[in-house]
Amino acid sequence: MKLNRRARAAVGLAAAAAATIAVTGCHTQGSDASDAKAGGTDKVTIMVGGLDKIIYLPAQLTQSLGYFKDQGVDVKLLTQPSGANAENALIAxxxxxxxxxxxxxxxMQAKGKCLESVVQFANVPGEAEMVAAQQADTIKSAADFKGKKAGVTSPGSSTDYLTQYFTAKAGVTTKDYTTVTAGAGQTFISAMQKGGIDAGMTTDPTITTLEQKKAGQVLFDMRTEAGTRKALGGLYPASSLYMSCDYVNQHKETVQKLANAFVKTLGYIHDHSAAEIAAKMPTDMKGGDDTLYTSAMNSSKGMFTTDGKMDGDGAANVLKVLSFANPDLKGKADSIDLSKTYTTQFVDKADSAS
Known part of the structure; x- marks a missing residue:
């Protein structure tokens, strides 16, 4: 994918540095089987597109609750600053x-590779397009992005895809604005406060932090079903657990264990308050501010599914959105087989067993 005038200065460097952080240990898939046993326990390494992002909270929460261990799976969680970087780790x-x-x-199907979502955490993006406080009077819609600096987590990330969609719908091309790799968390906040970006797409707790600091305000809010339907014309299934189709087919028992654990976590999220959920998260993932994190959790908690199942109409809407603006999918929508991009077979079993 080509985007114009990419900013690769300090903002991008900070995000790249974060890409090497391993939260719970390193594991590389090599000659040993990917579901190698350690004392009868399956070993799986999961790369998360930002462990501190609330949209991906089920990963760490499942670990903290001990649900992976209960299923007999030794899971190592690694982190990258964006979904695009996480995807690259899987492909590699x-x-x-x-x-x-x-x-x-x-x-990736458009590129000839088969990846499959096996647990759908949310049917909305859980993101918002934020406008810097100093630009609030000049950026009122996506049409106002001309000549501006738009922040995304990284090129090829979902924030990049959605930014292209909003601007294209408003008649603005990627040549009309500068795409900036702004990362997430404090990197994104700093970029917005210091004028590195005029607007940008991010998630909680970054959204709530910017609002409380009065450093930014929401332009498009996709943390709720209503906001997502308004912005994207329908649901947009987003945060998920996905794997290569080959891995899913060859390691069904391990995948089922992971699905069991995640579905149980989704039930926990549904049945507990934001404060109770926040209390289970590591302190360093809450930015040292429990009150702010709990507030952000409360704003985003409703986006999670209760059963991990994909919304079929939502999957079709994702394709509609992507094929409108994404270069990899323009003109290829009819060639995409949605049935090969997700499965509910594992969450169906997990749900019936609960």
């Missing part, structure tokens, strides 16, 4: 699975 064979956006499965 460095990990067995990714917690990232479902839309990557469609884009």
């Amino acid at each position: 064979g460095q990990v067995e699975a990714v917690v990232g956006f479902y839309d990557h499965t469609q884009v």
